[in-house]
Amino acid sequence: MIRTIPELISIPVGCLFAIGLVGAAAAQEPQDYPMAQGGTITLPSGEISFADRVVRFEEGDPPSEREDARDPEAVLGPPDREEGGESAALTLGCHGSIVLEFTDNALIDAEGADLHVWEVGDDAEPTEVAISGDGDSWHEVGTVSGGTSSLDIDEVADEGASYRYVRLSDRDCLGRHGRWPGADIDAVAAVGTAxxxxxxxxxxxxxxxxxxxxxxxxxxxxxxxxxxxxxxxxxxxxxxxxxxxxxxxxxxxxxxxxxxxxxxxxxxxxxxxxxxxxxxxxxxxxxxxxxxxxxxxxxxxxxxxxxx
Incomplete structure (x- = not known):
């Protein structure tokens, strides 16, 4: 099943600074966030680093048996799934995929890791990651799987380019049976961000x-x-x-x-x-x-x- 999320609401000029450079110092203040596999990760631009909008969710077959694990918007914003929790994350389903958009920031190639994915749950399920500037032409970045959740886009990024979209696709569907078939995604953030x-x-x-x-x-x-x-x-x-x-x-x-x-x-x-x-x-x-x-x-x- 493919679910397309409504288009982004128009931004009135009076609310120009509701995205990007809102309270410039605060918006870019580094913040630490817990990683799914333990420890923390520092995001140099803080909360604006996270994906903002679901563009498309193609649910895998079978999907999760839990309705609260089938909400694609659970991926947006900072990670909020508590350790051992059974919700607050999206289960892609076997070979499912989701396309996310950064609206108040853009993914760029910076020093070190540029993109971090919170792939959660008991199983470390391989998730293929791709990025795009326009939503049509995609660059395959690599695979995250539980303990390996940060990626450097250096090898695929064009010089000086920025990217608006990220696509996550369940690859092997290790959790084929049960309540959480396929990868479980809690959040996605641009570490290298503008x-x-x-x-x-x-x-x-x-x-x-x-x-x-x-x-x-x-x-x-x-x-x-x-x-x-x-x-x-x-x-x-x-x-x-x-x-x-x-x-x-x-x-x-x-x-x-x-x-x-x-x-x-x-x-x-x-x-x-x-x-x-x-x-x-x-x-x-x-x-x-x-x-x-x-x-x-x-x-x-x-x-x-x-x-x-």
Whole structure:
């Protein structure tokens, strides 16, 4: 059975800092979390490091006999399954899989391990891990299994790339019979992470334009002050559009819009020590359906990755 989770709710500009750089110092404060196999792991960016949204859950066959072990949203946020507990984690089922999205951060290649998976339960069940920037092209990272739960994406990551999605797939279904067939997943976190700021293109630009509006200046000024207070060395500014118009035109428009934001931020003294790059995405990475006006509005955006 495949369950698709509703699309991400649109982020109002008034709630711009509800994701990414919310209380800049607190959002990036390192925190320790207990690992499923004992000991602790330090996440440099704290709670924003965890996966935020379930994109798709393909439940294996057989599934768990326990209804409370079949909720895919049990994977989201910090680990909360108590030692010896029988819930607060998702059982994938035999050869089941789940796709998760990071919305307020992005997975990046940093020094050492970059991704940690809380695979819990009595059996150490192999779980294949893949990452993607767009949800279509996937890089197979490796396998986690109980005591081996951290992965370095260095060998598969493109230079300077960031990744929005992670896919976990039960491989061998060791727990084929019983209440928890397949891997049991409590949480997933990006150890190597960059914060993500999402800006509504409707506030920054007029229709089909790439010239910043008067309102945009205040939004970007406020954003720059917050970025300046955070331990950030580089910004990657991404332009995104909906799918109306040709793909080539949308790519060009997204590039012009990203460049307008980059030029403005580069002109601000508080950000003079930062490196600013742009990435034109066009319509290639939607976060909602382009079949509705609400979805298209979500897709018309500028995303800024604040990298350490």
């Amino acid at each position: 914060e993500r700021i999402v800006l509504d293109s409707g506030v920054l630009f007029g229709f089909d334009e790439a010239v910043l509006s008067e309102e945009a200046a205040q939004v970007l000024d406020d954003l720059a002050e917050r970025i300046a207070e955070a331990p950030v060395s580089r910004l990657e500014i991404e332009g995104h559009t909906d799918s109306r118009g040709s793909a080539s035109y949308n790519l060009e428009l997204s590039e012009r819009r990203a460049e307008s934001v980059r030029e403005y931020l580069a002109s601000l003294p508080v950000l003079e020590d930062l490196s600013l790059d742009i990435r034109a995405v066009g319509e290639a990475e939607p976060v909602a359906s382009n079949e509705t006006e609400e979805g298209r509005q979500e897709n018309r955006r500028v995303e800024i990755l604040a990298l350490p």
